[in-house]
Amino acid sequence: MVDRLDPHPDAEGGVAPVRGAAGVPTLESVAAAAGVSRATASRVLNGSPRVSEAARAGVLAAAEQLSYVPNGAARMLVTRRSDAVAFVVCEQEEVFFSDPFFATVLKGAHRVVVRSGRQVLFVVVADEGDRRRLERFAAGGHLDAAMFLSVHRGEHSPARLAELGMPVVVAGRPPAGVGAQPHVDTDNVGGGRLAAGHLLAVGRRRPVVLTGPPDMPSSADRVRGLREVLAAGGVHLPDAAAEPGHYSVEGGRTAMALLLDRFPDLDGVFAANDLMAVGALGVLRERGRRVPEDVAVVGYDDIPLASATSPPLTTVHQPLEELGRRMATALVRALDGPPGGDPAGTAEVVQAALGEPLQTRLVVRGSA
Amino acid sequence: MVDRLDPHPDAEGGVAPVRGAAGVPTLESVAAAAGVSRATASRVLNGSPRVSEAARAGVLAAAEQLSYVPNGAARMLVTRRSDAVAFVVCEQEEVFFSDPFFATVLKGAHRVVVRSGRQVLFVVVADEGDRRRLERFAAGGHLDAAMFLSVHRGEHSPARLAELGMPVVVAGRPPAGVGAQPHVDTDNVGGGRLAAGHLLAVGRRRPVVLTGPPDMPSSADRVRGLREVLAAGGVHLPDAAAEPGHYSVEGGRTAMALLLDRFPDLDGVFAANDLMAVGALGVLRERGRRVPEDVAVVGYDDIPLASATSPPLTTVHQPLEELGRRMATALVRALDGPPGGDPAGTAEVVQAALGEPLQTRLVVRGSA
DNA sequence: CTGAAAGCGCTTACAG
DNA sequence: CTGAAAGCGCTTACAG
Incomplete structure (x- = not known):
């Protein structure tokens, strides 16, 4: 004793x-x-x-x-729920933290998830190790559902988690090799059209494009809409006038410099996101081009920084907070749905709650 | 049957x-x-x-x-470990995602945590609800340790988690009301001195300062170091020449505009972080001031964007990845330490593993 | 080196 | 409305 x-x-x-x-x-x-x-x-x-x-x-x-x-473990063990929803960003840490795009989507999603009595867990998937870890974490029962952002070609995690029977949703149209996951999209083609319409309206005839990562449909769709309206306006966009800038400031700089060398007489720029537009603005200034007099610049996203550049950025606004809300709502609905629901029907339930693509709108500021 | x-x-x-x-x-x-x-x-x-x-x-x-x-729950229940370490950022989502500072710290920390066989969980603590949720999550056993970033005055979560007996570490000197938590710091005073030395070296006599949030020691320390060296160089910095810019681009813009009105003949700017420096650069350009000819600008952090501004930013580099590594290593060491270790000694173990403040260095680019 | 058994802390039919 | 009991899936002394 x-x-x-x-x-x-x-x-x-x-x-x-x-x-x-x-x-x-x-x-x-x-x-x-x-x-x-x-x-x-x-x-x-x-x-x-x-x-x-x-x-x-x-x-x-x-x-x-x-x-x-x-005790969370005891609770999880018997309820078979973790009451946690993952917010997964498939990018390097740098990107994850430097593009305010994610913040806005997250904000919308966070509120909805929390209100449903669950936790949101952020996960960065930057490499194969992270991917394996996420899948194990999910298989271990630590996650009830997941939303994926910035999904690139061949990303298999959404499908793997879906196989586990949990609700999954992807932001944007899933690229090749990702499988037919439930997804919400913004109207990227329409957004591209808005940008082209404005460029045409301010009299530009020799525009160039800074595209996003080649394996992301959002960028391709924006450029497609742009091309379409440009063509209708009698402006042909040669392939060489579109240069990838990886959705980053630095990438935007590099691409802009390249295009300036290639088309010294360019008079307009469409950047498929605002970060690249910021990079382009810097290079244009350094090269002595006045914005918008010499070159009109249109961005995409409408991040907070867009109104703080000089000149402030004309850009295509996406309802990102609503995007986050939609994704979270779909997930929560599937989770709170009839427990006897056909597990094979989870994807259908999620997709049904997702609704139509979200509309974009043009915000005219100083750069175009 | x-x-x-x-x-x-x-x-x-x-x-x-x-x-x-x-x-x-x-x-x-x-x-x-x-x-x-x-x-x-x-x-x-x-x-x-x-x-x-x-x-x-x-x-x-x-x-x-x-x-x-x-099954993670069953495992947690019996081992009393979750094998998860939280990376907590006490900021609004916007800040969390738009300041690359966090990305770099995270990267260093992530690697160390993962190598120890654990998961890292990101948590944003933006309001009292988030705070309560984090504390419950921890009390429920979902967390083994936590590192806190961007801790403001009165933040009580670090102390609450520490009370639970888990290793906790704070990045930077804890402000008032946070309690004596283990922490690692970079040499902010030294960094401020470097900035002042450079400003003096390039002949500036009428500098102004964009400070961070008033309740964060990092900013106060940088300004202190700056003041000290400036004074030694015969330059007095009036209180009115220091304006808070909240460590954000927009805040930097506002503060810069204010200071320009207040001191039309200013010839140098020290921004306590790079994001504010970016905002300042924009306003200076709009007001027709040439950088560095008319106004020399020195930033702080050396984020990736610093080399992409125009002109590229002269700034004080902090070893942020190393900061993350240090924090994570201290936590992991405490976790892997002798299991019979005095629980009351956890904080001591963590603090001991943290070591000396990290040194900064000046990176001279184009802005000063 | 291996297995039977206890137990972690909770929820949930099942009887009353 | 309430309690006794079973059981979720795992780890870990304890014997052998």
Whole structure:
């Protein structure tokens, strides 16, 4: 008795201990303090209606008094839910953190997920190791659902998680090799058309394009819409006038410099996102081109920085917060749906809740 | 028999089922397939040395064949570990995602955490609700340790998590109301001195300062170092010449405009971070000031964007990746330390692993 | 080296 | 409305 290392020498006799083996109060402690069974305590804490008012009050008071927080592992084990939803960005850390695009989508999603009583977990998938880790994490039951952003060609994680039976949604039209996952899109083709219409309206006849990563449909779709309206306006965009800038400031700079060498008489730029437009603005200034007098610049996204550049950026606004909200809502709906629902139908439920592509609009500022 | 909804009609008789109740293989299935006990299977999978080669091979093959992934909840419940480390940023989503500062720190930390066999979980703490949720999440056992970035005055989460007995580390000197948490710092005072030295060296006598949030020591320390060296050089910095810019591009713009009105003859700017310097550059250009001829600009951080501005930014480089590595290493060390270690000594173990403040260096580019 | 058994903390039919 | 009991899937002394 004297040589037993008992961390709680006061928890003796038949009285239920105030703390569990981990030194933290358990449901057992709460029940004991409230003078009810563990089952009743559990019912109160989970908001079951089948409890007497007296029991409810007692349990609530005890839980409060002990600062009781349910053990997540025990809960997960029996409910088979983690109450966590992943927000997965398939990019290098640098990109993840330097493009405000994600912040806005996240904000919309976060609110919805939290309101449904769940946690959101951010995950960066930058390489194969991260990918494997995410899939294991999901298979281990730590995730109930996932939304994917910035999905590139051949990304297999969405399909893998979907195979586990969990609701999954992809932002934007999934590129090749990703599979037919539920997705929401913004109207990228329409956005490209808006940009082209404006460039034409301000009299530009020799525009060039800074495209995003070649393996992302969002960029291709924007350029397609642009080309279409340009052509209708009698302006042909040669292939050499479109240069990839990887959706980054630095990439935008490089691409802009290249295009300036290739087409010294260019008079307009469409950047498939605002970050590249920022890079382009810098290079144009350095090369002595006035914006918008000599060269009109139109961006895409309408990130906060867009109004702080000089001149402020004319750009295509996307309802990114709404995009996040939509994705989260679809996931939550599938999660909260009839539990007996056909698991094979999860994707259908999610896709149905996603709705139509989101509309874009042109925001005219100083750059074009 | 015919009316029982048995999802696995083939799992009959005394044979162990290939899948558990959740339709996913369990340790039991693996053990059965390998012809050993659950205990042995567990030992193999956890790398215990006390297993025969034959058993090991059999279990590994079975696990592989069944694509077995251990149930995280069950594991957490018994080990009392989640194998997850939180990377907590106490900022609005916007800031979290638009300042590349975080990306770099994260990168260093991520690598270390992953190598130790753990997951990193990003958490944004933007309001009181997020804070409460984080604390519950931690109390529920979902976290083994946490590192905090961008901690403002009065932030109580680090202390709360530390009270739970988990290793915690704060980036930078904790502001008032945060408590004496283990922390690593970069030499902010030294960095401020470097900036001042350079400004003086390029002949500036009327500099102004864009400071960070008033409740963050990093900014105050940088300004202190600056003031000190400026004073030694015979240059007095009036209080009115320091204006807060919240570490953001937009804030930098506003502060710069204000200072330009207040001190039309200013000839130098020290921005306590690069994002504000970017904002300042824009306003200076709009107001017709040439950089560096009329006004020399020095930033702080050396984010990737710093080399893409025009002119490229002269700035104080901080070893941010190393900062992340240090924080993560300290946490991992405390976690992997002797399990019988005095829990009250956790903070000491962490602090001891943190080492000296990290040195900064000046990177001279075009802006000053 | 291996297995039977206990137990982590919770939820949920099942009886009453 | 309430409690006793089973069970979620794993790890880990304890014997052998």
